C-alpha cells in the first residue's frame with residue numbers, strides 16, 4: 001500500500017515571545033481519520049497550516065508520506081486543504097471548481113472523477129451553477145469535492161461542519177468518511193464539536209495550550225481520560241469555554 005502517513009515530531013511554533021505550539025507530537029497511519037479537538041485558541045488551525053506548508057515551525061519535523069517536509073513547498077506536498085470559508089473560485093461553475101485541481105488529467109479521466117464526486121456529494125443537480133447561487137452547505141460540499149479530486153495523500157479540514165444544520169452535518173460526516181476511504185487519503189479534521197470527533201475519528205488528538213494532552217480512539221478517550229479536562233469534554237461534549 002502507498003505510504004500516505006502523517007507524523008509531527010515535537011513541532012513548535014512561536015510568534016514573537018508567544019508560544020503557539022509547544023512541541024506537538026502526532027501520528028496517523030495511511031487511510032486513517034484523525035480529529036484535532038480542543039477549545040478556541042488552543043492551536044488547532046496553526047497545526048493544520050504548518051502541515052499544509054502555509055507556515056513553518058520553529059522546531060520539530062513534519063513527516064508526510066515518510067518524508068521530512070521542511071524542504072517541500074506547500075504546492076509540492078500532495079496535501080489538500082478545506083478551509084472553513086470554502087474559498088471557491090467565484091467565476092467558475094461547480095464542475096469547473098472541482099476540475100480545477102485535475103488540469104494534468106486527460107479529459108476523459110477528468111470527466112469521470114468529477115462525475116463520481118458530484119454523485120457522491122449529491123451535487124449533480126447544481127453542477128452548472130456558480131458559487132453565489134449555492135447554499136452554505138452546498139458550497140462546503142463543492143469545496144470538499146475540489147480538495148479531494150486530485151486524490152491528495154493527506155487531506156486537512158478546518159471546521160468543515162461549522163455552518164451546517166444538524167441534518168446536513170450528519171449527512172456530510174458520512175459522505176466525508178466514504179470519500180476519504182474511497183480516495184485512500186489520510187485525513188486530519190479540526191473541530192470544536194466532540195460529537196463530530198467521536199463519530200468520525202479513528203484517532204482523536206486533544207489539544208490544550210498548544211500541546212497534544214491525550215490521543216487515542218474515541219473509546220479509549222471515553223474509558224480512560226488522562227485528565228479532568230479530557231474527562232469533562234468527552235462526557236459533556238463541550239470543547240469551547242469561550
Ligand SMILES: Nc1ncnc2c1ncn2[C@@H]1O[C@H](COP(=O)(O)OP(=O)(O)OP(=O)(O)O)[C@@H](O)[C@H]1O
Pocket residue numbers: 015018020038039040041042043044045046047192
Ligand atoms: N499571526 C498570529 N499572531 C499572533 N498570535 C496568533 C497568530 N496566529 C495565531 N495566534 C494565536 O495562537 C493561538 C492559536 O491559534 P489557532 O488559530 O491555531 O487556534 P485554534 O485552536 O485553531 O482556535 P479556533 O478554534 O478559535 O479557530 C491563539 O491564541 C491565537 O490568538
